[in-house]
Structures are given as structure tokens and as C-alpha cells.
Amino acid sequence: xSPFTFQPIGTIQSCFTEKFGIPRQPGLVPEARAVLxxxxxxxxxxxxxxxxxxxxxxLIFVFHQCLAHPWKATVRPPRLGGNRRVGVxxxxxxxxxxxxxxxxxxxxxxxxxxxTLRLNLGGIDLLDGTPVLDIKPYLPYADAIPDATxxxxxxxxxxxxxxxxxxxxxxACQSADPAAYPDLKxxxxxxxxxxxxxxxKESNExxxxxxxxxxxxxRFRVDGDQIxxxxxxxxx
Amino acid sequence: xSPFTFQPIGTIQSCFTEKFGIPRQPGLVPEARAVLxxxxxxxxxxxxxxxxxxxxxxLIFVFHQCLAHPWKATVRPPRLGGNRRVGVxxxxxxxxxxxxxxxxxxxxxxxxxxxTLRLNLGGIDLLDGTPVLDIKPYLPYADAIPDATxxxxxxxxxxxxxxxxxxxxxxACQSADPAAYPDLKxxxxxxxxxxxxxxxKESNExxxxxxxxxxxxxRFRVDGDQIxxxxxxxxx
Numbered sequence: 139x140s141p142f143t144f145q146p147i148g149t150i151q152s153c154f155t156e157k158f159g160i161p162r163q164p165g166l167v168p169e170a171r172a173v174l175x176x177x178x179x180x181x182x183x184x185x186x187x188x189x190x191x192x193x194x195x196x197l198i199f200v201f202h203q204c205l206a207h208p209w210k211a212t213v214r215p216p217r218l219g220g221n222r223r224v225g226v227x228x229x230x231x232x233x234x235x236x237x238x239x240x241x242x243x244x245x246x247x248x249x250x251x252x253x254t255l256r257l258n259l260g261g262i263d264l265l266d267g268t269p270v271l272d273i274k275p276y277l278p279y280a281d282a283i284p285d286a287t288x289x290x291x292x293x294x295x296x297x298x299x300x301x302x303x304x305x306x307x308x309x310a311c312q313s314a315d316p317a318a319y320p321d322l323k324x325x326x327x328x329x330x331x332x333x334x335x336x337x338x339k340e341s342n343e344x345x346x347x348x349x350x351x352x353x354x355x356x357r358f359r360v361d362g363d364q365i366x367x368x369x370x371x372x373x374x
Numbered sequence: 375x376s377p378f379t380f381q382p383i384g385t386i387q388s389c390f391t392e393k394f395g396i397p398r399q400p401g402l403v404p405e406a407r408a409v410l411x412x413x414x415x416x417x418x419x420x421x422x423x424x425x426x427x428x429x430x431x432x433l434i435f436v437f438h439q440c441l442a443h444p445w446k447a448t449v450r451p452p453r454l455g456g457n458r459r460v461g462v463x464x465x466x467x468x469x470x471x472x473x474x475x476x477x478x479x480x481x482x483x484x485x486x487x488x489x490t491l492r493l494n495l496g497g498i499d500l501l502d503g504t505p506v507l508d509i510k511p512y513l514p515y516a517d518a519i520p521d522a523t524x525x526x527x528x529x530x531x532x533x534x535x536x537x538x539x540x541x542x543x544x545x546a547c548q549s550a551d552p553a554a555y556p557d558l559k560x561x562x563x564x565x566x567x568x569x570x571x572x573x574x575k576e577s578n579e580x581x582x583x584x585x586x587x588x589x590x591x592x593r594f595r596v597d598g599d600q601i602x603x604x605x606x607x608x609x610x
Contacts, residue, residue, distance in 0.1 A: 139382045139413065139505060142436050144472040146375045163516035177375065180471055185447040187461035191525030198434070198474055200378050211421040225423035227509040235416055236380040236507045238434055240476055242517060269375060271472045273463040279530040280399035282518040283478060289427030294515040 146269035147180040148257075150199070153325065155266045157203065159334045159349035159356075162216060163230070164241035165261040166294060167328035169321045171246070174257040174270055181255040186248055194276035195245045195257075200269045201232030209235045217291050220336065224290065239264075242276050298331040300364045310370035319352060322370075326356055330365045382505035383416040384493075386435070389561065391502045393439065395570045395585035395592075398452060399466070400477035401497040402530060403564035405557045407482070410493040410506055417491040422484055430512035431481045431493075436505045437468030445471045453527050456572065460526065475500075478512050534567040536600045546606035555588060558606075562592055566601045 152172035154160045161167045174197070189195070212223035213231040226234050244260035257273070303311065303323070311323040334349065335342050342360060346368070349356045357368045388408035390396045397403045410433070425431070448459035449467040462470050480496035493509070539547065539559070547559040570585065571578050578596060582604070585592045593605045 139385070141379045141381045142441075142505070142507070143377045143379045144474065145377045147471055149375070163513060165516055165519070182447045184459075185461045186463050187448060187459070188525055189461055189464035191523070192464070193523040194519055196476065198472075198476065205378075211418045212423060223420075223423070225421045225425055227422050228425035228428070228511055230510055230513070234508065235383055236434075238380065238474075238508050240432065240434065240510070242519060269378070271378070272470065272474050274466055274476070275464055275524060275527070276519060276522050277399060277466070277524050277527055278520050278522045279524075279527075280401055281478060282520040282522070283401070283430055283512060284514050284518040284520055286512050286514045286518070287427070287429040288511060288513055288515075289424055291511070291513055291515075 144271050146177070146200070146271060147273070148174050148176040148270045150174055150262070150264045150266065150268040150270060152262055152264055152266045152268075153319075153351045154264065155352060156350045157265065159329050159351070160265065161263045161329065161332060162295065164243050164263045166263070166332060167325070168244065168261045169325040169328045170260070170262050171320065172243075172259045172262040172264060174259060174273075176255040176257070183250070183255070186255070189273070189275065190245065190248055192245060192275040194242050196272075196274040196276055196281075197241050197243060197264070197270050198272040198274070199239050199241070199264060200271065201234075201237040201239050202267065202269055203265060204232040204234075204237045207233050209233060215290070217295070228289065238271070242281070295332060297333075299333050299360075301327045301330045301367060302364055303367045304369070307367040307370050314370070319354065322351075325351065326367060326370075330358055330367065333365070335360070380507050382413070382436070382507055383509070384410050384412040384506045386410055386498070386500045386502065386504040386506060388498060388500055388502045388504075389555075389587045390500065391588060392586045393501060395565050395587070396501065397499045397565065397568060398531065400479050400499045402499070402568060403561070404480070404497045405561040405564045406496070406498050407556065408479075408495045408498040408500060410495060410509075412491040412493070419486075419491070422491070425509070425511065426481065426484055428481060428511040430478050432508075432510040432512055432517075433477050433479060433500070433506050434508040434510070435475050435477070435500060436507065437470075437473040437475050438503065438505055439501060440468040440470075440473045443469055445469060451526070453531070464525065474507070478517070531568060533569075535569050535596075537563045537566045537603065538600055539603045540605070543603040543606050550606070555590065558587075561587065562603060562606075566594055566603065569601070571596070
């Protein structure tokens, strides 16, 4: 069959400047916000008419950091501890034959700023720079199938962990510029409560981890059942 | 931005050999079945391992009959009677900048038949011959947002119409080869109850319509509040 070629309609600007720490699905961390900047000629105001009456939208996007990798028939989803393989089509991994993703995200607003049409989004799970191919309204009557059975991933990841801040980390949150780092503390809590560490966690107790948000390095470690944010500072 | 090119992983074989009569969203007519035939090299059994534990899957596909048409900033969705315009990104129309669709459909089974890997699907809304780019498991915890607000399309189309059959139409259903035309009567009822007529219905009373299913022509008309199936025969 012939291939098909698509032109991105816009690009994501998000706090996620690296893959580590990104929520594993959309919606898990409402504080994770992003801006979708629409590029010409797709940025006509009328192309978005009535979209703001929808609370949620679908983004069809490209896993752009996965394109250089050949696909494999099986992947090891984090949900299975990272040590059991499932078929790539039974996973939502970005490493797939066609590196296309879909995310249902919250539409917070649409604005034009310095001539650029911007969609403000919440609950996102997308890397900064993600190319977006399409936007569709979320239709609960067709898209919401709450009683679908879902194999090895029937529910959201459980066991959210308590997140505590050291005094320096707390102070860093309070002094951070809210225009550059909106809702920084709530965002960090939301992300770290999901426990973004790699699947083999047993040996990670006490080990320091760094999660990058914008240009910040958020350093944390696990202490018993809680996650301790140790410092927040400029990324080296 | 650079364009992205994708290779189809398979093709839909469905009863819908023309656009007229296709349900407006997936899931509305469970009897609408299809087969997704996977093409090499994507047809490795292990690429589908554990997929059968999911009741529903997403198909990312190409609106292949829309590709030749230039996109317009606004479209007239049937839900608004076909006479009011909304932005193309506030619609699920196939006529969009990137003619990509997504449908959540029921996965009925996976089989290999004469060497071809086939996924049996239900509740589909896809034309015969639709190229499929990706398959993903449906994850209710991320994909089901039952309380999302959905602008001009908050609920499934209402007012399902009663469907009655003339004696010749009834006999045609009973004598149809169930291997070639599975569940023919239930399928016709499910499709026509949705009232697939064009939006300007007022002038359509009594007018004959034809809906093509496989190679059959299903002729019907509207009589008061009900839909009468008049005949079912080979398409000329």
C-alpha cells in the first residue's frame, strides 16, 4: 500500500523537556499544562469555531523522539514492571510502526497572542516540541466506554505516593516566577505522586533522581513510602 | 515544519461500500462489523500479544476518500442540520487538513485465515478499503471521560426510528447467505434507525432512498415516523 504524508498543524510547548517524569497517560496530572501553537495556514480563527464549547479535545500527534528507532513486535510496558513483553499494538508505547499518538486533554482556552493562535491545555502527557497532526472534539457518547475491559491496564496506576519538600525545595517553589513556572509545586506533587522511577524500583531506595521541568532540575529520592523533593534548581 | 510519512498496517473490509448510511460515530450500531486485514511486515502474531484481553481498541485510519479534496476552515456537521457551520477542528468530519480519523471499536477476535492476520471488529463506522495506520488498546482510565462537555454534540443522536420491512424485503433477509451478509436484518435495522438521510429531511417524506451494503442495494423510504425497507437486491 502507498504511504500517506501529513503536515503538522502545530507544536506543543510543555514543561516536559525530557521524557523522564511524563505521566504515562493523559489526564493523570491535571496540573500538567501545555500550549499548542497553531502554525499557518491552519491558524484561521474560524477553523476553531465552537471548539471552546468542548471541555476536552483529542490531539493526534507524532512521537517525534521515537521516529529514529526501528519498531519491534513487542514492548515492555511500565505497567507490567518493565520485565514482561506485550505486543506493540497492545501497548501505547511511542515505539510503534507508525509513531502516532493520541491524547484526550482538557481544553482550557483559545487565545491569539502576538499573532499566534494558542490552545491552552491541561492534563497533558506530551514532550515539549511534539508535532500535532490533528485536533478533534472529544465526544463522550462515542469516545467514553467506561466499562471497556482493558487487559493488563484496567485502572489508573494506583498507590499515589505522598510527596514532601525539604526547606530549600519549598523555598524554591515559593520564589519561582509563576509566569515561567505556573503551579510549580502542585505540578511537582502531581508528577512525583505517580512515582516516575523506572520499573525496577526495588534497588532504587535512597537513590537520587532528577526530573527536568522546563529548564529546572527537580531532584528527589524515595524515603520509605514517601517521595522527598530535595532541591529545585537550574539544570546544568 | 517537515511533513511526516506513514505506512498503512492494514485495510478495513466492511459492509460499507459507499459513504451513505455509515453511522456517524463508532459504537452506534454494534451489528456493523468489519475485518481489519493486517499486511506484512506488521502481521507478526507477537505484535498483537495480549491485545485480545481488551474489549475495545482504537483504530487510527485515513479518510482515504477525502484526500483529494482541499480542506476548508469550516464544515456543516449533520448534527446541526447540515446548515450551520463550525470550525473543522470542532468537528469529526473527514474533510480536514490531515485526513486522519480515530474510532473506538469492539474487538471481537483475532484469527489467521489463509495466512492473513485478521481482526474481527464490531460497531464500526468505516468505509470498505479504509487504510489503517495504527491500533491501540482502549484504556478506560485515560480515554473514558463520561462527564466531558461536548458543545453541539452532547449526546448520541436521539429519536431512533422504528424500522419495518415489506414482505419482499423480509424474505430477502431470510434468504440472504449469512456467510456473505451476516446479521443482515439486524444490521439494516440498526443503520436505518439512525435515519441516515441527508440533513434537509423535511422534503424527503416518501422519497425513495438506496443504501448500499456490500453489493446489495437496500431501498427504503420514510412513512410518517417510521422507516420502511421496501426491497433488498443486487446493486445495479
